[in-house]
Amino acid sequence: MSTAAPTVTPVRKKPLDYEVTVTEVRQETHDTASLLLDFGGAPVEYKAGQFINIDPHQFPALRCLTGFLQEQKGRRELFRSYSMSSAPHESQVAITVKDEEFIAGITKYPALLAPYLIHGRLKGARIKVQGFMGPYHLPDDVQERTDHLVHIVAGSGAVPNFAILKDALHRGLKLRHTVLCSNKTWTDMLFREELDKLEAANPDTVRVFHTLTRETDESRFGPKVRKGRISQALLEELIPDRPTCLVYACGPAISPWERKKALETRTPATPRFMETVLGHLHTVGVEDKRIKRETYG
Numbered sequence: 439m440s441t442a443a444p445t446v447t448p449v450r451k452k453p454l455d456y457e458v459t460v461t462e463v464r465q466e467t468h469d470t471a472s473l474l475l476d477f478g479g480a481p482v483e484y485k486a487g488q489f490i491n492i493d494p495h496q497f498p499a500l501r502c503l504t505g506f507l508q509e510q511k512g513r514r515e516l517f518r519s520y521s522m523s524s525a526p527h528e529s530q531v532a533i534t535v536k537d538e539e540f541i542a543g544i545t546k547y548p549a550l551l552a553p554y555l556i557h558g559r560l561k562g563a564r565i566k567v568q569g570f571m572g573p574y575h576l577p578d579d580v581q582e583r584t585d586h587l588v589h590i591v592a593g594s595g596a597v598p599n600f601a602i603l604k605d606a607l608h609r610g611l612k613l614r615h616t617v618l619c620s621n622k623t624w625t626d627m628l629f630r631e632e633l634d635k636l637e638a639a640n641p642d643t644v645r646v647f648h649t650l651t652r653e654t655d656e657s658r659f660g661p662k663v664r665k666g667r668i669s670q671a672l673l674e675e676l677i678p679d680r681p682t683c684l685v686y687a688c689g690p691a692i693s694p695w696e697r698k699k700a701l702e703t704r705t706p707a708t709p710r711f712m713e714t715v716l717g718h719l720h721t722v723g724v725e726d727k728r729i730k731r732e733t734y735g
């Protein structure tokens with residue numbers, strides 16, 4: 439088994455512009471929905487784990503909010519990226535969008551696009567998207583690099599890994615999968631039933647674990663659902679083959695504005711999921727070159 443870093447083989451060099459129809463908006467959890475997208479026969483070539491971009495300026499209903507936020511932030515609002523929750527072999531292309539919590543006194547600006555994608559009654563709407571892109575996918579020679587893929591995700595970070603898992607199983611890649619999902623509560627767990635089904639259908643190759651940081655119902659906890667954050671001890675327990683596994687980690691990291699504020703106030707930014715997990719992985723002996731990461735936010 440090689441220890442070289444995963445190589446990246448882009449599907450396309452330049453993303454294409456598409457106009458797609460939202461055929462369904464399917465509620466996944468209380469704050470998360472999947473949008474099924476019909477590309478109308480246009481060639482759809484992507485790798486599991488890649489994302490599309492959506493420009494908020496295209497939506498008349500967001501015109502005022504977009505203008506207001508641009509004025510407040512002193513810059514043009516950027517495209518938002520959304521990973522496909524679908525895998526390339528599936529007939530429906532889907533993205534899955536989470537509406538982040540508004541915390542009074544902490545959330546600086548109202549979120550722009552995610553609430554609209556989820557609650558804007560977009561079923562039947564034509565929207566412009568740009569795709570497909572991103573290096574967060576399996577290298578072509580993944581089976582030569584490892585036999586164990588470790589998925590470590592938080593919140594909507596589950597989206598690309600769900601696609602990667604489905605794709606690897608569909609293609610019959612000789613890989614074992616350990617899926618470790620971090621969420622706040624039981625009702626926040628994304629793709630819980632689907633992951634359970636994949637585990638039941640592939641008992642020798644798929645193991646799914648959850649950690650819940652704010653769940654108060656103790657009856658939810660057990661060997662597969664642990665209390666608290668992802669810890670160093672849990673990673674040691676679940677990844678015995680640390681020198682040879684490949685980790686795909688996706689979730690929130692310190693945002694650019696948190697970094698800027700930290701510099702201005704000379705106070706270190708509080709580590710978020712990604713910084714904490716990377717720290718634990720390094721400590722337990724997973725080499726950085728064996729960790730593929732994607733940060734949201």
Ligand SMILES: Cc1cc2nc3c(=O)[nH]c(=O)nc-3n(C[C@H](O)[C@H](O)[C@H](O)COP(=O)(O)OP(=O)(O)OC[C@H]3O[C@@H](n4cnc5c(N)ncnc54)[C@H](O)[C@@H]3O)c2cc1C
Binds near residue numbers: 511520545552695734
């Ligand atoms: C590669 C990639 C893939 C992604 N895939 C997914 C996915 O599959 N599903 C998903 O749900 N999300 C995904 N995201 C995140 C997504 O792109 C958006 O960031 C997310 O939906 C929030 O966008 P928004 O417009 O709703 O909120 P935003 O308007 O971006 O606001 C989000 C938060 O940031 C704060 N904020 C924004 N700008 C500033 C500022 N200048 N200073 C201080 N605070 C600020 C706001 O107050 C708010 O709390 C992905 C991101 C990346 C980079």
